[in-house]
Amino acid sequence: MAAKKILMLVGDFVEDYEAMVPFQILLMVGHTVHTVCPGKKAGETVATAVHDFEGHQTYSEKPGHNFGVTTTFEEIKAEDYDALVIPGGRAPEYLRLNPDIIKCVRHFADAGKPIAAICHGPQILTAADVIKGKTCTAYPAVKPDIDGAGGTWCEVNATASNACADGNIVTAPAWPAHPEWMRAFLKVLGSTIEP
Structure with missing residues (x-):
C-alpha cells in the first residue's frame, strides 16, 4: 500500500469521535493526515462536541476534547492531497458557507479523488454540488439536503x-458507523487491512 496524503476539514464543534477516530485510524495504517480549519493556524485547536443518541428526538450534545489543527488552511493546495475527510458535528453547517472550502471540495470531486464524509459532513458535499447522481447517506436530518442536491x-x-460507497465518495450516518465507513474508505484509498 502506498501511503496517501489526506486532508481533513474541521471547525469548532466538529463531532469529537468523527474527527479523532478517523484521524487516528488513518495514521495507524500509515497515511499522513493534515487537519485544517479556515481562520486557524497550525498548532491551534478547534473545540469538539460529543453527540450521543440517548432516546431523544435528536442527538444530545456535550463538550468534547480540543482537536489539533496541524496545517494552516490558507496555505494548503488541494492538488497536493490524495483524499479528503469531512467529519460531522456542527462545523459543516458553517464551513459550507466558505467559498474556499467549496472550491477545495470541488477539486477532490472533479479529480475523482477519494472523499469520506460522515454525519453532517455531507452538507459540505451538497453545498459544493458534487453528489448529483451519487448514492449517499448522512445523519437523517441531512436527507433533504442530499435529495435537493440530486443525490440518491x-x-x-x-x-x-x-456506510455507503459510490465510486470515490464514502458516506456514513454517524460515529457508530466508523468500522464500516473507514473499511470502505480504506478500500477506496487502496489500503489493505486483513479482517
Missing part, C-alpha cells in the same frame, strides 16, 4: 452503523 438517499440502518 441510502437509508440509515437501526443502529446508524452502515
Whole structure:
C-alpha cells in the first residue's frame, strides 16, 4: 500500500469521535493526515462536541476534547492531497458557507479523488454540488439536503452503523458507523487491512 496524503476539514464543534477516530485510524495504517480549519493556524485547536443518541428526538450534545489543527488552511493546495475527510458535528453547517472550502471540495470531486464524509459532513458535499447522481447517506436530518442536491438517499440502518460507497465518495450516518465507513474508505484509498 502506498501511503496517501489526506486532508481533513474541521471547525469548532466538529463531532469529537468523527474527527479523532478517523484521524487516528488513518495514521495507524500509515497515511499522513493534515487537519485544517479556515481562520486557524497550525498548532491551534478547534473545540469538539460529543453527540450521543440517548432516546431523544435528536442527538444530545456535550463538550468534547480540543482537536489539533496541524496545517494552516490558507496555505494548503488541494492538488497536493490524495483524499479528503469531512467529519460531522456542527462545523459543516458553517464551513459550507466558505467559498474556499467549496472550491477545495470541488477539486477532490472533479479529480475523482477519494472523499469520506460522515454525519453532517455531507452538507459540505451538497453545498459544493458534487453528489448529483451519487448514492449517499448522512445523519437523517441531512436527507433533504442530499435529495435537493440530486443525490440518491441510502437509508440509515437501526443502529446508524452502515456506510455507503459510490465510486470515490464514502458516506456514513454517524460515529457508530466508523468500522464500516473507514473499511470502505480504506478500500477506496487502496489500503489493505486483513479482517
